[in-house]
Amino acid sequence: MxxxxxxxxxxxxxxxxxxxxxxxxxxxxxxxxxxxxxxxxxxxxxxxxxxxxxxxxxxxxxxxxxxxxxxxxxxxxxxxxxxxxxxxxxxxxxxxxxxxxxxxxxxxxxxxxxxxxxxxxxxxxxxxxxxxxxxxxxxxxxxxxxxxxxxxxxxxxxxxxxxxxxxxxxxxxxxxxxxxxxxxxxxxxxxxxxxxxxxxxxxxxxxxxxxxxxxxxxLDRWRRVHLDVPPGATVPRADGLIDTVQDGRLVAVTTSAYAPAFEASCAHAGIAVRDVQRMTLEEIFVATVMHHRQERAA
Amino acid sequence: MSTAVRHLIVKDLSLMRWWMVGTIGGGLVAAWLMTLSAQPISAGGVLMLCTLIILNIFMVMGGVVTERKEHVTLFLFTFPVSRRQYVAAKVVANAIAFGLPWLVLSLAVVAAIRLSAIPDGYLPLWTSLLGFVFFYYCVLLAVGLNTEANGWHATTITIGNISVNFFIMLLFGVPSVQRFGSGPTAVWAPDILILTVGEMALGVIVLVVGAVTRARRADFI
Missing domain, CATH: 3.40.50.300 (P-loop containing nucleotide triphosphate hydrolases)
Known part of the structure; x- marks a missing residue:
């Protein structure tokens, strides 16, 4: 070594x-x-x-x-x-x-x-x-x-x-x-x-x-996935879930351990995946710090 | 002595050289003025003390405190030196920058007394007075090494400057000065010798303690 x-x-x-x-x-x-x-x-x-x-x-x-x-x-x-x-x-x-x-x-x-x-x-x-x-x-x-x-x-x-x-x-x-x-x-x-x-x-x-x-x-592990969630559907839990923000039917899921299997789980639950975005380091930085602060406050 | 330490010392001396030259020049003028009077403490004598005290303040405030306040120390401490070496270099450079003019002007005072109408009996008084200036310098340098708080510097300088007056009064009350001061020869009685050696030794102790405290501090910057 x-x-x-x-x-x-x-x-x-x-x-x-x-x-x-x-x-x-x-x-x-x-x-x-x-x-x-x-x-x-x-x-x-x-x-x-x-x-x-x-x-x-x-x-x-x-x-x-x-x-x-x-x-x-x-x-x-x-x-x-x-x-x-x-x-x-x-x-x-x-x-x-x-x-x-x-x-x-x-x-x-x-x-x-x-x-x-x-x-x-x-x-x-x-x-x-x-x-x-x-x-x-x-x-x-x-x-x-x-x-x-x-x-x-x-x-x-x-x-x-x-x-x-x-x-x-x-x-x-x-x-x-x-x-x-x-x-x-x-x-x-x-x-x-x-x-x-x-x-x-x-x-x-x-x-x-x-x-x-x-x-x-x-950088490759992080994604922000935008979902269109119909009434009554439940968003499956993503691996490495950092944050979920809901605005009506639209849900933005931020994950630090993205895997394509999450999209398949969404489709199985009747949820449409609108897009999957890579994140900049700045976005990741803010999300990470806020997530850890929330965890420590909880 | 490592190359880096040597360069730190030379650098400080180079930065302070004009202060040293100016002080020696001003002090020599003061020594000449001293020869114009028969009084032990005349305008020339006061000017001599002021010159040395101003040098003291500028050496410590300019060479130590300002450097740290303006974050130049961050740059200097990237040199390959340990804390102890850095503090030693700073103290040695500063002591030379103050000590050399102090020594030259002390000799000038002796010459002024010997060559003027001032009785030689006042030589011990002046030696002790110059020893007090040295003590004051050591204390201010120790304070400057250890704190960048303006309050501490202002307090030390104020007390130091005022103390010179009280010290002169104290000296005129020393029995041997009272007895032999106006005489034609210098009498080095035990009282004035103890006072002089004691103040200078105390100054060195204060400075060593100040330097060691600074070098041992966990957070150097």
């Missing part, structure tokens, strides 16, 4: 008004994992635990084969981290930051850094405080990408970016994962971004992992 790039086992972290509970996740080399969850789900805390910035109360955290936070200094040589609230020195230029980072990391790829300066349309001699938000994010990413880390940990890196800047950033991240030895853990509210670049998805809500799956297989 391949050694994971990182693994979290039974990790817990308690704050006054929030706690991460029994968090277990792992990522294999060459994979991109999207960490999706609403505000306050614990995404940033999870990433900061991985980076050794926050210490777990219990549980085992291993990154690149080493225990965290004990091996934080060694691990961070091969891990790049960017978060949306990370800032550079406003009074200093991008070139100054590039010199600083290249001095610290012997893996710094100067030629690639120059390519990124051009591709991101940045100016080496521009002070950071005079850059737009998008330029600052791209500058921060440049400083991380040019180190060529084995694991990229990105906390909402596309937040606040315009569509063009987002496209540039995501394109560069996709280029990174063409190298199969490198991996990305990517947290985002933007499910489109996650759907586009991630081959694994982990859903987090209120400090718990509520789903951790292969993206394609996961």
């Amino acid at each position: 391949t050694e994971p790039v990182f693994s979290l086992s039974g990790v817990a972290k308690r704050y006054r008004y929030f706690q991460l509970t029994d968090l277990s996740l792992r990522l294999d080399p060459g994979q991109v994992m999207g960490l999706v969850g609403p505000n306050g789900a614990g995404k940033s805390t999870t990433l900061r635990i991985l980076m050794g910035m926050v210490q777990q109360d219990r549980g085992d955290v291993r990154v690149l084969g080493q225990s965290m936070p004990a091996a934080e200094a060694a691990v961070k040589r091969d891990v790049g981290y960017v978060s949306d609230d990370m800032r550079l020195y406003g009074s200093q230029t991008l070139a100054w930051h590039m010199r600083l980072v290249s001095g610290v990391h012997d893996t710094w790829d100067a030629a690639y850094a120059e390519q990124l300066v051009g591709r991101f349309l940045l100016h080496r001699d521009q002070p950071i405080r005079l850059m737009s938000h998008g330029e600052r994010v791209k500058a921060t990413l440049l400083l991380v990408l040019a180190r060529r880390p084995r694991l990229l940990v990105l906390d909402e890196p596309t937040t606040g970016l315009d569509p063009v800047a987002r496209h540039e950033v995501l394109t560069e991240l996709m280029a990174v994962v063409r190298d199969e030895t490198r991996s990305i853990l990517f947290s985002s509210h933007n499910t489109q971004d996650v759907e586009r670049i991630c081959d694994r998805i982990a859903f987090l809500d209120r400090g718990r992992v509520i789903e951790d799956s292969d993206t394609a297989a996961y």
Whole structure:
């Protein structure tokens, strides 16, 4: 079995008004994992635990084969981290930051850094405080990408970016994962971004992992089935039923384990299937979170 | 010392170099002004104390607190350093940035007293006063390392600034200063020596405790 790039086992972290509970996740080399969850789900805390910035109360955290936070200094040589609230020195230029980072990391790829300066349309001699938000994010990413880390940990890196800047950033991240030895853990509210670049998805809500799956297989399991239910007919129970919404004769059934047998059961019960829709990750995300909240409230 | 730690120290010194140069320049002007008076605490002396206190506040607030408040620490902590190394680098860089001008200006004060009409008997008083500025710096740095709450910084700075006045009054009440202060030679009596060494040692202890507390915190960011 391949050694994971990182693994979290039974990790817990308690704050006054929030706690991460029994968090277990792992990522294999060459994979991109999207960490999706609403505000306050614990995404940033999870990433900061991985980076050794926050210490777990219990549980085992291993990154690149080493225990965290004990091996934080060694691990961070091969891990790049960017978060949306990370800032550079406003009074200093991008070139100054590039010199600083290249001095610290012997893996710094100067030629690639120059390519990124051009591709991101940045100016080496521009002070950071005079850059737009998008330029600052791209500058921060440049400083991380040019180190060529084995694991990229990105906390909402596309937040606040315009569509063009987002496209540039995501394109560069996709280029990174063409190298199969490198991996990305990517947290985002933007499910489109996650759907586009991630081959694994982990859903987090209120400090718990509520789903951790292969993206394609996961998306493929979900369907919203619209039914025309005549009076007196009973809708058969679908496997993985998440939600049922009725509006007169029309019933929308959301399922996380769709099987064609459900359509046959409906036909047998005299119910017409109007259509079977695939769902976007955003729709799935909302349905999953709401379903789990209802389950926990019940 | 790891490459990353060395770069963190050099980076901080590079960012603070103009403050260091400015402080030394301002302090030298103050030392020259001191030579124009025969009083132990004159306008030049007050300017000297103000210069060092301003340096203290800027070093800690600019080099430690602002960096954390503006989330630059998040960027720096991605460097391959442990918590302990990061805090050590921060303390060493800051201590050099403050300590170097403090040392140069302390020597300038000694020279000003020796070369002026100020009686050499006041050298122990000034040494202790400069020791108090060092103590104040250590306390403010320890507070700055451990909290980003404006209230704590404002309280520490206010108490520190006011305490300088009380400390000067205390110094003039020290028996050896009363007895030998206006004399032609410096007398290093046990009372002033204990006071000076004690305040500086206490400053170092406060700073070490502050740095260790910061490095041990479970949630570093």
